[in-house]
Amino acid sequence: MSAGSANAAASSVNVSSSTKSLRVFGDEIWKNKTAKINAELFTLTYGSIVSQLSTDFQRNFTKVNEKLFAMGYNIGTRLIEDFLARTALPRCENMVKTSEVISKCAFKIFLNITPQVTNWANNKEAFSLLLDENPLSDFVELPMDAVKELWYSNILCGVLKGALEMVQLDCDVFFVNDVLRGDQSTEIRIKLNRVLKDEIPAGED
Amino acid sequence: MVMLVFAIVNLTNFSVFTMPLVILELDLTGNERYPLMSRKIISPSTSVGQTSVAGTTGYDYTIGAQKTLPNRQQEDPLAAALYNHSLHPHARRPQVSISAYAFLFQEMVSLAVNTSKSVTEIENKLHRQGYALGPRLLELLNFRSSVTATSSRALFGKSATGPGGLGGPLEDSLASSITAMRRRDLRVLEILQFVHGPVWTYMFGRQGDDLVKSSERENEYMVVDNLPLLTQFIGHGNVQCDAFVCGIVEGILDGASFPCKVTAHAMPEDQHDRRVVYLIKFDHEVLQREALRF
Numbered sequence: 001m002s003a004g005s006a007n008a009a010a011s012s013v014n015v016s017s018s019t020k021s022l023r024v025f026g027d028e029i030w031k032n033k034t035a036k037i038n039a040e041l042f043t044l045t046y047g048s049i050v051s052q053l054s055t056d057f058q059r060n061f062t063k064v065n066e067k068l069f070a071m072g073y074n075i076g077t078r079l080i081e082d083f084l085a086r087t088a089l090p091r092c093e094n095m096v097k098t099s100e101v102i103s104k105c106a107f108k109i110f111l112n113i114t115p116q117v118t119n120w121a122n123n124k125e126a127f128s129l130l131l132d133e134n135p136l137s138d139f140v141e142l143p144m145d146a147v148k149e150l151w152y153s154n155i156l157c158g159v160l161k162g163a164l165e166m167v168q169l170d171c172d173v174f175f176v177n178d179v180l181r182g183d184q185s186t187e188i189r190i191k192l193n194r195v196l197k198d199e200i201p202a203g204e205d
Numbered sequence: 206m207v208m209l210v211f212a213i214v215n216l217t218n219f220s221v222f223t224m225p226l227v228i229l230e231l232d233l234t235g236n237e238r239y240p241l242m243s244r245k246i247i248s249p250s251t252s253v254g255q256t257s258v259a260g261t262t263g264y265d266y267t268i269g270a271q272k273t274l275p276n277r278q279q280e281d282p283l284a285a286a287l288y289n290h291s292l293h294p295h296a297r298r299p300q301v302s303i304s305a306y307a308f309l310f311q312e313m314v315s316l317a318v319n320t321s322k323s324v325t326e327i328e329n330k331l332h333r334q335g336y337a338l339g340p341r342l343l344e345l346l347n348f349r350s351s352v353t354a355t356s357s358r359a360l361f362g363k364s365a366t367g368p369g370g371l372g373g374p375l376e377d378s379l380a381s382s383i384t385a386m387r388r389r390d391l392r393v394l395e396i397l398q399f400v401h402g403p404v405w406t407y408m409f410g411r412q413g414d415d416l417v418k419s420s421e422r423e424n425e426y427m428v429v430d431n432l433p434l435l436t437q438f439i440g441h442g443n444v445q446c447d448a449f450v451c452g453i454v455e456g457i458l459d460g461a462s463f464p465c466k467v468t469a470h471a472m473p474e475d476q477h478d479r480r481v482v483y484l485i486k487f488d489h490e491v492l493q494r495e496a497l498r499f
Contacts, residue, residue, distance in 0.1 A: 036300035037434065041408055042309065044341065048334040049313050056320065071316065075308040082304050110305040135301055141287055155309075 022100050026108035029086060034109060043138045050152060061149035068151070072158020080163040083109065091167070095192055096120075098169065099127050102160070102190075111135050115188075126191035128176065134186055142180050151175045157188060168196040292348065292379040307438050314439070314446055327444050332452040339456015346403050348379060351387040389461070393426070393487065393495055396461050400454055401428055408453070409434040424487040428454070431477040445469050447481050454483060464488040 050064070057063040087105055092098040099117045107113050113135065119128035136153045151157075157173040164171045172191040177183035317330040390396040401413040405428075419425035436446045447469035455467040465487045472482045 030302075035303040037303045037306045038407060038410070039299060039301045042301045042306050044338045045306070045313065045334075046309060048337050049309070049316070051337070052316070052330075052334055071312045074315075075312060079304075079308055110302045112301055139287070141284060155312075 022104045023108075023114070025087070026105040026114075029105070029109050030112060033086060039112070039135050040138070043135055043140075046136050046155070047140065050150075054146070054150075059145060061146055065149070065151050065154045068154040069158040069161070072155035072160075073162040074158075075155070076159040076162020076164075077166055079110070079159060080166040083163070095125055095127065098164075099129075099190075103129060106163075119187075119189075121191075126189065129188045129190065131186040131188070137178075137180055137186075140180060147181055151178060152180050153178065153186075160188070160190060164190075165196070168198065170194050170196050292345065293382075303434070306435070310435055310446075310449075311439070313449075314444075318444070324444055328448040331446060331448040332455070335449040335452025335454075336456040336459075338453050339458075340460035342404065342407070342453065343457045343460040346399075346407055347387060347389075348383070350399075350403055351383045351385070352379065393463065393491065396458060396463050397426055397428070397485070399461075400457060404454070404457060405430075408450075422486075424489070424492055426485045426487075428483040428485065429480065430483070431474075431480050433479060433481045436481075437479065441471070445471065447483070451483060454485070458485070463491050465491070 050068070053064045053067055054061070057067070083106055086109065089101060089105065092101055103115050103117050107115055107129075113131065113133055115129040115131045117127055118130055121127070134153055136156065140152060142150060142152065146152075154175060157175060161171060161173040164173070170193045172189075172193060174189055175187070176189045177185055177187040179186050313334065314327075314331065317327045317334075321327045321330060390399055397416060401416045405411065405413040409430075413428045414431045415427075415429035417427040417429065419427065433447055433450070435450065439446050451467040451469050455465060458465050458467070465485050467486075468484050470482045470484060472480055474480050
């Protein structure tokens with residue numbers, strides 16, 4: 001992990017010029033092209049969804065995690081459309097670029113946060129997003145029975161998974177740490193499995 | 206003293222068998238013999254200084270009132286961050302994108318749709334989820350409305366010199382800028398204006414478009430919204446997704462002791478084809494109370 005972060009530092013030098021412009025680009029879209037809504041209402045609404053799920057599944061938090069992921073996946077497959085329409089960004093040539101776009105544009109445009117990209121794997125195909133702040137989990141304190149099992153913001157993983165899959169990147173996305181569970185940071189791991197081929201769906205020839 | 210005993214009963218879940226004992230003590234306190242004074246009282250105002258004033262009982266008049274600070278070593282870091290974070294709206298991230306909200310809202314609706322058998326059940330689910338937000342918002346917004354113009358100017362004069370809203374936790378604390386809490390809304394009209402004004406502004410960034418009293422029925426009022434923000438991307442259908450907002454409003458009114466039922470009705474008009482009317486039906490007791498002179 002620590003070796004990975006050294007790599008990330010080296011790579012960020014290479015892409016520093018594009019990184020900067022991406023940041024400005026994301027800020028620009030957020031400021032001028034985005035309709036906004038109260039973040040606390042967003043937080044509270046998500047809270048009521050999670051608590052509803054906890055009740056529905058009789059506090060089986062493994063199932064709640066899965067359901068949140070599935071909901072996120074549904075969102076992600078449609079959110080990518082919105083994202084591309086808004087940004088008109090071209091295809092990313094590698095995962096480093098992808099990570100920058102995710103953190104500086106996608107998170108900025110939708111949630112108004114910019115997570116740090118760190119912990120690169122040696123082959124540059126897996127990285128972590130560190131969320132210093134998380135609009136989903138403001139005000140939240142997990143009850144005793146949920147602390148060990150529930151990934152409160154698991155919907156984010158689903159969104160990332162769904163959105164990346166729609167741009168032909170088959171990834172594993174999962175939470176490694178969450179401050180709600182008493183960890184030092186909130187960390188989402190994204191690991192590229194393979195690049196999917198553009199294929200015509202069966203029966204469409 | 207009596208209050209203190211009650212607090213102990215509540216906190217420690219005394220079993221039924223110990224109850225007579227407690228009642229006995231209550232009787233004694235009534236006799237002005239203060240039996241509790243001989244024991245050590247854990248008083249919130251002196252609990253920190255306990256080591257220095259060991260053996261004393263509660264408030265020490267020779268020292269006077271003491272300022273207490275939370276014991277930071279014992280706090281769990283998350284809880285500390287959570288409870289020390291300012292509630293001031295300007296100290297927080299103000300906004301997220303509306304499409305992020307719309308996606309989330311859509312998932313909430315489809316969750317309700319997939320787990321329900323009828324339209325009523327769907328609306329009830331959304332209503333219930335909104336209702337949970339009501340009491341929380343009531344308290345938060347009341348608190349924020351209590352900040353007077355002068356105190357908030359003082360607050361921002363200070364934070365303008367510091368780095369954004371992340372200065373000292375004490376300086377940015379919302380409570381420190383409140384000198385007196387806003388008076389609780391007692392009249393139907395007052396609480397309705399609170400919903401129509403601050404609540405609507407908080408949720409949707411603007412006031413409600415109209416506040417109407419029914420001419421036919423005494424207990425019915427209507428808040429009109431020409432362009433509902435949350436459901437703007439949802440097509441016209443037989444499910445009224447504004448039930449979520451109904452739930453929030455009902456939660457707020459119930460929390461403020463104005464029990465009522467709130468329902469949403471789509472009533473398109475010439476210019477506003479998405480216009481929604483939130484019908485608020487107060488319970489009978491509210492009108493009875495309203496008729497009292499005080």
